Amino acid sequence: MKIENKNLEGDIYIVNGGVKKMDEYEQKALSELASWKKKVAKKSGRLERMSKKAQIKMNSYIPDRVHKMITDSIKGMIEAVLSGSKYMSKEKNVVLLSLQQKEEWVAxxxxxxxxxxxxxxxGTGAAGLVIGLADFPLLLxxxxxxxxEISRLYGFDPNSYEERMFILYIFQMAFSSEEKKLETLGIIEEWDAGNLPEMDWQxxxxxxxxxIDVIKIFQLVPGFGAAVGAYANHHLLEQLGETAVNCYRIRLLKE
Structure with missing residues (x-):
């Protein structure tokens, strides 16, 4: 199904030369997408800026081996994604599903x-420093x-290099600074598989x-690492899921 033209302010768009009316769920998804974009573009408040400064200060106290663990884990993840050798799963037939059906499956x-x-x-938070360090690569x-999985459920093929790059941009969109989020959002909105931008891996x-450094480093502290680990991982997965859903909505509901 090819969307040739679409008015994001209304509920009518052109599909394969014909007029198709957006269903109620698609209108709801479009409204949620607009709200999400506004949230991404919103400037942080004073408290958030102060927290960021505190985080930068805290980073200087994090042991070198923790920094190295995170760096090595990210490098390994990038290599695995680009080679397509680690994260493949059984393909699901979602071609004929509606957006609502796809997103129910995604949820x-x-x-x-x-x-x-x-x-x-x-488990890793309760086990102390050494095992706690293992949480970084496991969570990645x-x-x-x-x-x-989400890529497949939306009907895209992560076997292709272009789709794996899109996945990495979703990841960057979810876990980066305000400025980088906006920059990445622009790339996603203008996504062109035939003209991929250069990624600055460093x-x-x-x-x-x-x-993630500060919140995850508290997971290594004896006594309350388990509670922090549970909260942090819950929050980070929710954040990633929300970001992925809206990034794929951008492509599927694109003008």
């Missing part, structure tokens, strides 16, 4: 992966598997590290 998938991440966060793997790593 169920996000819930399942979120539960897995919570269990993993509790869970996040990537989720994104590959910046990609640093943005992710800056985004």
């Amino acid at each position: 169920e998938t996000v819930t399942a992966y979120r539960k897995t991440a919570i269990i993993e966060g509790v 793997s869970i996040k990537m598997k989720l994104l590959f 910046e990609f790593q640093q943005e992710y590290r800056d985004h």
Whole structure:
């Protein structure tokens, strides 16, 4: 089904030369997408800016081996995604499903992966520093598997290099600074598989590290690491799921 033209302010669009009226769910999805874009574009308040400064200060106290663990994990994730060798799963036939049916399936998938991440966060958070460090690569793997599943559920093929790059941009969109989110949103809105932008891999790593370092480092603290691990992993998977849904909506409801 090819969308040739669409007015995002109304509920009529052209499909394969004919006029199709948006159903109630598609209108709702379009409204939620607009609200999400406004949230992304919204400037942070004073409290958020102060928290960011505190985070930057805290980063200087994080042990070098933790920084190295995160960096090595991200490098490994990028290599696995680009090679397409690790996150492939059984393909689901979603071609004829409506947007609502696809997103119901996506919601169920996000819930399942979120539960897995919570269990993993509790286990590694309660086990102390050494095992707690293992949470970083484990959580990255869970996040990537989720994104590959979501890609398939929306009808895209993550076997292709272009779609794997799109997945990495979703990841960057979810876990980066305000400025980088807006920049990445622009790339996603103008997505052209035949003209892929260059990805700054060093910046990609640093943005992710800056985004999660402080909350995840508390997971390594004896006594309340399990609680922090559960909360952090729940929040991070919810954030990733919301970002992925809206990024794919941009493509499916694109003007």
